[in-house]
Amino acid sequence: MSGNKQLTIGLFGFGVVGEGLYKVLQQTPSLNGEIRKVCIKHPDKQRNAPQELFTTDKDELLQDESINVIVEVIDDADAAFDIVKTALLNGKSVVSASKKMIAEHLPELLQLQQETGLPFLYESAACASIPVIRNLEEYYDNDLLHSIKAIVNGSTNFILTKIFEDKLEFATALKLAQDLGFAESNPKLDVEGYDAVNKWTFLLTHAYGIVTGTNEILFSGIQNIQLGDAKVAREKGYEIKLVAQAKKLSDGKVAAVVLPQFIAQQDPLTFVKNEYNGVVIESGFADKQFFYGKGAGSFPTASAVLSDISALRYDYKYEYKKLYHHQPAQLSSDFYLRVYISATDWAQLPKQELEWIEEWHSGQDRSYLGAVIHYSRLRNSDWWKQPGVSLILAPEAIIEPAELEKLRPVKSVAALETAEA
Template identity: 45%
Template sequence: MKTPRKIGLFGFGTVGKGFYENLKKHPHLPAIISKVCVKRLDLPRIGHELYFTNDPEELLSDPELDIIVELIDDAEAAKIFVEKALLAGKHVISANKKMIGESLKEVSHWHYSFNHHFLYEAAVGGGIPIVHSVDGFFRDQEITEIRGILNGSSNYILTQMQLNQWDFDKALKEAQSKGFAERNPILDVSGIDASYKLSILAYHAFGEVPSMKSFEIESIESVTKEDIKKAKSKGRKIKLVATLKKSDQEIICTVKPETIGPNDELYSVDFENNAISVETLISGRHVFVGKGAGALPTGSAVLEDLKRLLDGYSYQVSKRVKTVS
């Protein structure tokens, strides 16, 4: 067996624990978590014997750590850690869609400037391998549209409103109790979380960094029980739909509640599930469906990125630019 690659892990919350649990189930992988950086050392951490620190430099300056996995909820700190790790010659995996979505120009620079790789499958579709698919399988095809449900939290809320006639606040509390929505759910319910993911997909689909100022974004907070009831009476559902398309050299991005019928591929995608439809000129439409929220689905996406790193994989956005041109 190869000498294990040593991992420095930032964050041990929901996703961090999910990644840790998934990695334990794959003892054949030549990689181990060597150090974990957390904000608080006083919290009880039961069931493992990991080394914890609250000093980021213990990970960033450790020459024995080959890979940094960044799974914190602080976008500003995450950006600092990722860039420092790449500068230190380490591979990096992240799940921070806010940091990546707001910093795509820097991300593009990192991809072009560093020999070490930066992967972030878990930042977009939870357990759906959409970034890898757009970057790999669809790399030599012209993508005309990407459309889908990109936020498991808001989809769970709308599903409960639909099935149980709950109002928004009750459905939100249920989503939070299940771990699908954050304590501060504003990014999820406002559509901003989905817009970050749409921005990342635009970068990989078109080789361009879109301006998020041009996005059309609407919250699900305005959806009422009456709206749900009216849609249901017509055999329809309300979903938070993210749409990305390129027309006349302009990238159009929208995230808003839509009333859809049974013939729509998103109609039967309920609870915390996500669905993403990719339309191409050559092979037509492809629909991906999977868990979009929760520790294990997101942790599994981080694990898949780790496997790709161990195999020497890196993103091919530069080739996408050439193909589109």
Template identity: 45%
Template sequence: MKNKPSNIRLGIFGFGCVGQGLYDVLQTIEQAGIEVAPICVKDKEKPRSLPASAFTYNPQDLLQDESITLFAELISDADEAYSIVKQALVAGKTIVSANKKMLATHLPELIKLQQNYNGTLLYEAAVGGSIPIIRTLESYYSSETLQRVSGILNGSSNYILSKMESEGLSYSLALQQAQKLGFAEADPTLDVGGFDTVNKLSLIAAHAFGVTVKPELILRFGIDVVGEEDLEAAATIEARIRLVAFAEVNPFNELNLHVLPTFVPAQRELYHVVNETNGVTIDPVFAGEQFIKGRGAGSHPTGSAVWADVSAAISGYRYAYRKTKIKTIVLNQDKKITIYLRCPGGASLPEAAWENLVKIQETGEATSFTADISVKELQSIQTDLAANHIFIAQIAAEQAVNIALKLKQKAEVAYS
């Protein structure tokens, strides 16, 4: 390790994409006064960019070292991450984590542990990579009512959709390209299935609205069955399909949450978020709409967010979770939304309480509809829709009318 004037020992778990990113950032900050303890990793055989003496393989070497009170948990194993974070908090220590899955799964317990043992947990890097969304919601907007937060929070899905749209690539080619460039994992399910985004939305809901919701209770559809024809349909109404995390409170303090492919019109900021970039729109009651855009993943952007948390923690910063203490807002999934559906081949729509069901296009290969349905009802038929490879996307009611007209006009031109 580089010799620096040091007074704080930092215990890092994980030296992969994010761990290395944090390490690189620390090397550039000469005055940080941070000494990095041996880094905890798992695989003893893996070639490393640092000498063997820079590593340890037993998390307890760090957790039980009394000279370390500040940790960065940057490992890929959510169960082990949970155990590390829990142990640090019970010891009243400070820990920064990037593990959205672990955080979203255990958030209520992790909040309680901080309160009971006076430890600190920060996790900016877990949502939107380098975008300072959690701290903005938690600190700046802790006293203002927010109406809505919506965003593109998964770089892999956004890259795939952007490339299909701008270069006409098929879904599988765009996915392969994303994997080659390191934007998507070998198993892309967590990204393209919307699971990663739902974990991030669950963390946003806690800080923006004070509601802690288990990720599995949030309506979630991914982009894994999107087709070129869906993007073409969106283009006819000057919209783009994006995987959008959406949280909105109605005047009765009821919160609606979902992660859905969405027809985003050209007037919205999210329309212009392309490739692996992430973007979040915040809609406070008084301040008016705001938008933050930036790198949602990657070694240095994410390492930078971890460093921002480490240095904030050194200055004594912790989340107050002010809105979770007020508890005026409750989750309500009864809201009706309008959706676009494309049923491939002989697949037919499952039985459900559809309203305003309109067939908007029929080709030899697929039939498309628009319809209204409640979030709860859509959740109840999710398995049927997935089994039949039916693509769904949220569409605004006025866009639904427009798309029906535009597709009809297009068909008439084609036949004339």
């Protein structure tokens, strides 16, 4: 094994994460890492580091042969990709925290790694401080991974916790999250599920060898969740979380969705409150593991970046074993989902698209039903994304085609028609 390599780092970005890294590296000589140069966008900002460390010229880092590691913790996905690409092609190892960039450029990034043979690490890009990528790569590295489900977005989990525990309306909870710095001023990326599905794309690569894009995954955020949905969840003994999940079906394909879900009390994900993230992995001999930690914020991100830097001392790199050494899995589009749908108006509920209805409830303000629907029906329509409609998965929502008829109720629930009449 290689020794304890000296790392000379070029850092892109000097926000809270970048500055935190700079401080820790200074104070921790055993890490064998020194930041040679920092590339920033705004040279006039006051920085807590010597002036000569900074530049606005990225080539001072990317073309410096004494720099062997590029760390990029910037916000701009397009700029980040250029930096990563140039760095790898210039023979430098790279650590990145840009989930959006990785999700959007995964095939190119995989090719760049193969071409250059250089490490490209990004543990902080998913679940921040939780070592989920490292564990999928190294510990769950065989094809015995049955399922993985995770809360990967801290902002939405914070909002859902407030809706659920403090009975706040969505807008109030969102405002609170923004005030506390857990949600962006433009929260669309978090709230509408884009951030979660970005992370899910490359976690699917490490979990199952699947290389896909966000447009291939059924997803939504929590923008349509109502206080009334939280009330129903509570009555049923559930909480609501935005869950990214994937499950290997009996045909070897993988069902993957990112949707709000009812979570039962005994599920480890109920433990995940506020800005935390959590991952439940079911593997091998049908056993469950749970990983939990802070998923958002500068310190958890910096902590994961630091572990990646540390791993570079030993030339660690992802091997994408399930992609390159096993038969990579494919996404399935043939499975069913058990869902809860609530709407302001019965007319919004497409009864003809449902396999069957298991329960329904009609109230003054809102109506809801529990039903089973084919994945493709959701994938190919958007009635469930309309204002006024909430779609929430039931616990254990994924149903294999072969299981469907066994689960079909003997007596159909037909009262919906009456209620409409």
